[in-house]
Amino acid sequence: xxxxxxxxxxxxxxxxxxxxxxxxxxxxxxxxxxxxxxxxxxxxxxxxxxxxxxxxxxxxxxxxxxxxxxxxxxxxxxxxxxxxxxxxxxxxxxxxxxxxxxxxxxxxxxxxxxxxxxxxxxxxxxxxxxxxxxxxxxxxxxxxxxxxxxxxxxxxxxxxxxxxxxxxxxxxxxxxxxxxxxxxxxxxxxxxxxxxxxxxxxxxxxxxxxxxxxxxxxxxxxxxxxxxxxxxxxxxxxxxxxxxxxxxxxxxxxxxxxxxxxxxxxxxxxxxxxxxxxxxxxxxxxxxxxxxxxxxxxxxxxxxxxxxxxxxxxxxxxxxxxxxxxxxxxxxxxxxxxxxxxxxxxxxxxxxxxxx
Numbered sequence: 001x002x003x004x005x006x007x008x009x010x011x012x013x014x015x016x017x018x019x020x021x022x023x024x025x026x027x028x029x030x031x032x033x034x035x036x037x038x039x040x041x042x043x044x045x046x047x048x049x050x051x052x053x054x055x056x057x058x059x060x061x062x063x064x065x066x067x068x069x070x071x072x073x074x075x076x077x078x079x080x081x082x083x084x085x086x087x088x089x090x091x092x093x094x095x096x097x098x099x100x101x102x103x104x105x106x107x108x109x110x111x112x113x114x115x116x117x118x119x120x121x122x123x124x125x126x127x128x129x130x131x132x133x134x135x136x137x138x139x140x141x142x143x144x145x146x147x148x149x150x151x152x153x154x155x156x157x158x159x160x161x162x163x164x165x166x167x168x169x170x171x172x173x174x175x176x177x178x179x180x181x182x183x184x185x186x187x188x189x190x191x192x193x194x195x196x197x198x199x200x201x202x203x204x205x206x207x208x209x210x211x212x213x214x215x216x217x218x219x220x221x222x223x224x225x226x227x228x229x230x231x232x233x234x235x236x237x238x239x240x241x242x243x244x245x246x247x248x249x250x251x252x253x254x255x256x257x258x259x260x261x262x263x264x265x266x267x268x269x270x271x272x273x274x275x276x277x278x279x280x281x282x283x284x285x286x287x288x289x290x291x292x293x294x295x296x297x298x299x300x301x302x303x304x305x306x307x308x309x310x311x312x313x314x315x316x317x318x319x320x321x322x323x324x325x326x327x328x329x330x331x332x333x334x335x336x337x338x339x340x341x342x343x344x345x346x347x348x349x350x351x352x353x354x355x356x
Contacts, residue, residue, distance in 0.1 A: 032278070032300055034312055034335075034351040038089030042067055042338065042346040047095060049083070050074065054164065054268075055338040055346045056327045058111040058119060064088050066143045067338055068098065068109040068121055069346055080105045082123045086143055089336070089350050099137060099149055101125045107132070110162040114196060115169070119143055122152065122161050130183035132159035136197075153200055158183055160200055161191050164220045165270050166329070171228040176251045178221030178233060185210050186217030188235055190251045206245055206254050213239035215266065215289045218257060221245075222281075224273040226304050234305070238266050240287040244305065262299065262308055265291030268325040272335060278355055279305055280335055282314075282326035294321040296339060300355075314339075314349065323347070 043052060049071035057067045064086055072080030082099035085092045099106065099121065107124040114120065119139045126132040134152040139145060153160040161167075162177040170176055175193040179202065180186060187205040194201075210217050215238025225231045231251045235243040242264045243257040265286035272280050279301040286292040294317035299308045314337075315323035326339040333353050341347040 032302075032309075032311060032353070032355040034298070034353050037334070037350040037352055039347075039349045040087075040090055040092070041341065042085055042087070042092050042348050043095060043344075044092075047071075048097075049079075051343045052083070052346055053340050053343055054108050054325045055340065056109050056111045056166070057329060057336060057338050057348075058113050059329055059331050059336060060119075060142050061117060062142070064142075065336065065348070066111055066119065067092070067346060067348065068111055068123075069338075070106050070109060070123075071095070071097075072105075074343075075107075076105050076127075078103050078105060078127075080107075082106050082109045082121070084121075084143065087348075089348060098146060099123055099135070101135060101149060108164045110164065110166055112162070112167050116140075117142075120197065121146070124159055124163075126157075129159070130181075131157045133157065134160045136161070160202065164268055164325070165222045166327070168223050168225065170225050170231065170250055172250060174250060176223055176225075176231065178223050180219035180221065181205070182216075182219060186219045186238070188218050188221050188233070188245075188257075190221065190223070190233075190254075192251055203252060203254070206257055208243075208257050213237055215239065218243055220268055222269055222271040223251075224271060224279065224305075226273075226277070232305060234260070234269060234271055234281070236266060236269055237264055238289045240264065240289060240291075242269060242283065260305070260308075263287035265289065265293060267291075267293050270326050270328045270337075272328045272330045274330055274333070274335075274353060274355075276355065277304070278302060278353065280311075280328060280330070280353070281308065282328050282337060282339070284324060285310075292319070293324040294318060296323040296326065298337075302355075312351075315347075 055069040084098040110122040124132040137146040167177040177191040180188040218235040221233035231247045242262045245257040296315040298312040328337040336350045
């Protein structure tokens with residue numbers, strides 16, 4: 001009889017420990033707060049384009065920011081180029097068109113700061129997403145001057161390197177960029193550079209059943225590394241929810257994406273990992289394919305993305321409003337973000353995260 005009791009005691013102890021750990025995580029998430037430092041609109045009232053979308057940002061050494069976006073008459077028009085401003089969170093320089101390869105639409109700029117504090121601006125060029133080219137320019141003086149534009153992978157069509165969200169630097173020094181292709185079925189992959197961006201190697205496409213999503217597929221991965229070699233992505237999808245995939249080999253191979261308990265209206269998301277492991281995610285909380293982008297939230301996770309808690313309602317709009325395509329960065333215990341504000345402006349917000 002005693003032999004039978006001992007395993008039962010062990011099971012009860014394990015269950016108790018797991019319950020205590022879950023309670024501690026819930027308590028940790030419940031005390032996280034964010035103090036607003038700055039909130040502003042990036043663009044002036046009078047500007048040389050009608051619409052702005054798909055912003056990106058980077059934090060500079062002097063506590064200023066570079067912000068880029070694509071601007072023109074409207075998305076897909078031939079006059080759309082890549083624009084840039086610099087500011088301190090309160091005031092911003094006049095927008096300047098920083099990249100225009102030729103008279104076709106430009107798309108999805110991505111700013112990235114490397115280990116030498118050089119700034120790289122990636123962007124897409126092409127009349128259709130399926131034939132995108134990826135180009136980049138580089139600045140070694142905090143955005144004052146920029147190099148001549150070069151194609152990232154010469155001759156490649158469909159887009160290479162970061163498709164919309166920032167790359168991350170892995171623990172082995174590799175650069176990992178979330179990528180995707182929209183030629184027919186929307187399919188995500190990653191691009192890996194082991195030589196600081198000189199050359200890139202694309203992974204295989206992630207495998208999933210597109211019919212189960214009831215729409216186009218999945219695109220635009222946002223990435224983080226939890227432990228050396230253990231890398232994760234969250235994905236925009238047509239299935240009404242955010243999907244996740246994981247890699248145990250520095251992003252070379254990935255498991256089939258699986259649905260998490262956060263809605264997604266087929267709109268861009270972005271995530272950042274804080275120095276203490278806290279994850280901060282920006283997303284639109286609607287679960288219909290091509291649904292509403294009128295609400296935008298900041299959510300946090302203390303357990304490597306297993307569970308999420310909404311922290312801030314950044315926007316609560318009315319029907320027809322669009323607050324979308326967020327970008328988020330971190331330094332120390334600070335985060336900053338930008339997002340599309342009704343296609344007419346770019347909103348900027350800077351918070352200090354308190355999670356101790």
